[in-house]
Amino acid sequence: MGKPAQRVAELRRLIEDANYRYYVLDEPSIPDAEYDRLLRELQALEAAHPELADPNSPTQRVGTAPSAGFAEVRHAVPMLSLANAFSDEEVAEFVARITRETGDAEPVFSVEPKIDGLAISLRYEHGAFVRGATRGDGATGEDVTANLRTVRAIPLRLRGNAPAVLEVRGEVYMPKAEFERYNAWAREHGEKTLANPRNGAAGSLRQLDPRVTAKRPLSFFAYALGEVEGATLPPTHSQTLAWLRELGFPVCPETDTARGLDGLLAYYRKLGARREALPYEIDGAVYKLDRYDRQRAMGFVSRAPRWAIAHKYPAQEEATVVEAIDVQVGRTGALTPVARLRPVQVGGVTVTNATLHNADQVARLDVRVGDHVIVRRAGDVIPEVVRVIPERRSHDAKGRPLHPPYRLPDKCPVCGSAVEREEGEVVARCTGGLYCPAQRVQALHHFASRRAMDIEGLGERFITALVEFGYVRTVADLYRLTVEDFVEMKRRADERDGTVPETVKAGRIATKWAENLVAAIDASRNTTLERLLYALGIRDVGESTAKTLARHFGALDPIMHADEETLQAVPDIGPVVAARIAHFFAEPHNREVIAALRKAGVHWPEGPPRRSEEGPLAGKTVVLTGGLASMTREEAGAQLEALGAKVSGSVSKKTSFVVAGEAAGSKLAKAQELGIEIWDEARLLAFLREHA
Numbered sequence: 001m002g003k004p005a006q007r008v009a010e011l012r013r014l015i016e017d018a019n020y021r022y023y024v025l026d027e028p029s030i031p032d033a034e035y036d037r038l039l040r041e042l043q044a045l046e047a048a049h050p051e052l053a054d055p056n057s058p059t060q061r062v063g064t065a066p067s068a069g070f071a072e073v074r075h076a077v078p079m080l081s082l083a084n085a086f087s088d089e090e091v092a093e094f095v096a097r098i099t100r101e102t103g104d105a106e107p108v109f110s111v112e113p114k115i116d117g118l119a120i121s122l123r124y125e126h127g128a129f130v131r132g133a134t135r136g137d138g139a140t141g142e143d144v145t146a147n148l149r150t151v152r153a154i155p156l157r158l159r160g161n162a163p164a165v166l167e168v169r170g171e172v173y174m175p176k177a178e179f180e181r182y183n184a185w186a187r188e189h190g191e192k193t194l195a196n197p198r199n200g201a202a203g204s205l206r207q208l209d210p211r212v213t214a215k216r217p218l219s220f221f222a223y224a225l226g227e228v229e230g231a232t233l234p235p236t237h238s239q240t241l242a243w244l245r246e247l248g249f250p251v252c253p254e255t256d257t258a259r260g261l262d263g264l265l266a267y268y269r270k271l272g273a274r275r276e277a278l279p280y281e282i283d284g285a286v287y288k289l290d291r292y293d294r295q296r297a298m299g300f301v302s303r304a305p306r307w308a309i310a311h312k313y314p315a316q317e318e319a320t321v322v323e324a325i326d327v328q329v330g331r332t333g334a335l336t337p338v339a340r341l342r343p344v345q346v347g348g349v350t351v352t353n354a355t356l357h358n359a360d361q362v363a364r365l366d367v368r369v370g371d372h373v374i375v376r377r378a379g380d381v382i383p384e385v386v387r388v389i390p391e392r393r394s395h396d397a398k399g400r401p402l403h404p405p406y407r408l409p410d411k412c413p414v415c416g417s418a419v420e421r422e423e424g425e426v427v428a429r430c431t432g433g434l435y436c437p438a439q440r441v442q443a444l445h446h447f448a449s450r451r452a453m454d455i456e457g458l459g460e461r462f463i464t465a466l467v468e469f470g471y472v473r474t475v476a477d478l479y480r481l482t483v484e485d486f487v488e489m490k491r492r493a494d495e496r497d498g499t500v501p502e503t504v505k506a507g508r509i510a511t512k513w514a515e516n517l518v519a520a521i522d523a524s525r526n527t528t529l530e531r532l533l534y535a536l537g538i539r540d541v542g543e544s545t546a547k548t549l550a551r552h553f554g555a556l557d558p559i560m561h562a563d564e565e566t567l568q569a570v571p572d573i574g575p576v577v578a579a580r581i582a583h584f585f586a587e588p589h590n591r592e593v594i595a596a597l598r599k600a601g602v603h604w605p606e607g608p609p610r611r612s613e614e615g616p617l618a619g620k621t622v623v624l625t626g627g628l629a630s631m632t633r634e635e636a637g638a639q640l641e642a643l644g645a646k647v648s649g650s651v652s653k654k655t656s657f658v659v660a661g662e663a664a665g666s667k668l669a670k671a672q673e674l675g676i677e678i679w680d681e682a683r684l685l686a687f688l689r690e691h692a
């Protein structure tokens with residue numbers, strides 16, 4: 001073997017070994033970065049030496065070119081299905097049957113989770129993966145070899161002494177976390193969501209383009225054999241699973257053995273308790289008679305073995321009817337449509353509401369009031385409407401649906417403020433941030449925070465209590481609170497939470513803290529325009545935008561009256577933020593709160609606007625590069641902007657001058673190349689002093 005061939009073989013072995021440790025042993029051996037480096041080295045070598053190509057090289061897991069369709073594959077040994085048991089009694093009958101026919105008083109079973117994915121068969125010849133197929137009708141499936149190669153948990157080459165022919169059956173599945181991640185992404189990008197992880201796995205394997213499959217994070221567990229040639233099998237199924245693991249197949253770690261009916265039912269309960277916490281979905285437990293001689297004795301009926309059974313858990317999807325569609329407003333003002341459902345048991349819990357996520361999702365599902373829908377509840381995830389059952393939609397005499405397509409309201413259902421939804425945004429929001437009861441706690445919390453109005457001591461617990469007991473509705477109400485209000489509020493909160501302090505029970509009521517709070521609120525009356533602007537909690541108006549606005553306009557009124565166009569003309573304010581600011585101040589409720597703040601004595605110095613078209617640097621574009629000793633680049637930029645300059649991030653012919661600090665690099669070089677004026681720090685400082 002030549003040198004490249006040797007290295008290629010070595011790299012493949014290293015990568016396959018890392019896969020085995022990761023997927024089978026669940027003991028990752030090398031960091032991701034190292035894995036990626038090995039893979040890239042292998043890719044480069046294979047590209048340089050096409051004669052070393054191998055369809056089972058780990059590099060092939062990224063997916064090959066798309067195909068026109070899937071070929072049919074006849075399974076040498078048919079792929080069977082399992083009979084189901086829905087109650088302990090049915091399991092008892094199953095065990096009794098086995099005891100009767102085999103004479104085994106307490107038969108031993110291999111007990112396994114029933115993985116909710118897609119059954120597949122993998123064929124290996126002399127240790128190399130040659131073909132993979134779906135179950136199909138059990139006799140004939142589809143050849144999905146190229147897609148299966150992209151599933152990293154499936155070994156492309158077996159470890160150790162592999163038989164001449166080995167067919168391994170198991171389940172390809174999509175881990176729950178990956179399913180949730182995919183759907184979150186799909187919702188944000190207006191793509192169709194996956195109904196459940198099983199559909200995710202099935203849909204991904206059916207992709208005609210393996211490169212698409214490669215991007216879907218699928219995994220695999222082995223649980224049965226098909227055709228085998230050139231190997232003597234151990235006498236039990238559980239020993240076969242152990243052997244498969246040695247050969248490089250992941251076997252579900254919840255797999256175990258159990259004895260008799262009691263053993264099966266104990267396993268069922270234990271697994272059921274862990275169901276929600278498992279990283280993959282299961283819909284039951286599978287019990288398989290462990291001894292192969294006993295399996296042969298039991299035989300088959302139609303297409304299912306008599307030696308195995310699937311004991312099902314309550315379904316996580318059920319059908320019900322949408323009685324109404326409401327809208328919930330979250331703490332940040334986000335509007336979430338919610339389906340009110342005819343109560344239905346899903347996975348052992350009564351479900352009456354399901355999220356519809358957002359307006360796009362409602363439109364994609366086309367859910368309407370009165371529709372029959374499939375609801376899904378899995379783990380901690382909020383119940384969701386997965387799809388509508390269109391055949392069951394009611395129509396009027398003319399054949400038109402009884403209810404029109406659902407539309408999100410354009411007024412906030414909680415406070416009546418206008419609802420905004422920017423282009424390209426999935427979420428619609430209430431613009432009454434300062435007024436909306438749904439947003440009160442959030443608004444107050446932000447308002448009081450250190451970098452906003454800086455009201456010391458007004459934390460989450462007090463804010464929640466103030467809102468709940470009705471002491472404050474808007475931030476302006478804070479300024480009316482008295483020491484007595486706070487003391488009373490705390491007494492009520494303590495009573496409710498059962499946290500009444502001993503001193504209070506003894507009749508001594510501390511008031512110093514309340515006095516301090518009232519003083520802190522009073523002190524916050526004296527503020528600055530930029531703090532106030534930030535404190536209002538306009539979405540995307542952070543401290544820096546608040547500062548820019550304060551400087552540019554000098555006073556609050558012109559900001560409140562500015563239209564989107566005027567706001568966009570302010571440096572660093574783009575169309576999205578301009579729209580948010582304009583919508584915020586256009587909302588009468590917010591203006592009322594601001595008027596109330598003023599009336600409560602909140603004040604700030606106002607000055608003349610410092611427009612960029614004024615000042616000694618008006619019309620100049622400046623670029624800052626390198627490090628300055630006396631201040632940060634941001635501070636220098638702000639000072640230059642205050643003098644009318646526009647600060648830009650890149651050097652061009654339009655640049656008026658470049659301020660170059662320590663270790664200035666490519667920007668300085670480019671400025672020199674273009675013959676642009678260059679200032680050092682000393683010159684900058686002199687200029688700033690002169691114009692201070």
Ligand code: IVH
Nearest residue numbers: 080081082112113114115118119171223286
């Ligand atoms: S054994 C001869 N074991 O359930 C028995 N099946 O209804 C062949 N499944 O098509 C199947 N987890 O998709 C077996 N641990 C497990 C399983 C399992 C999930 C699925 C598989 C099969 C269906 C049978």
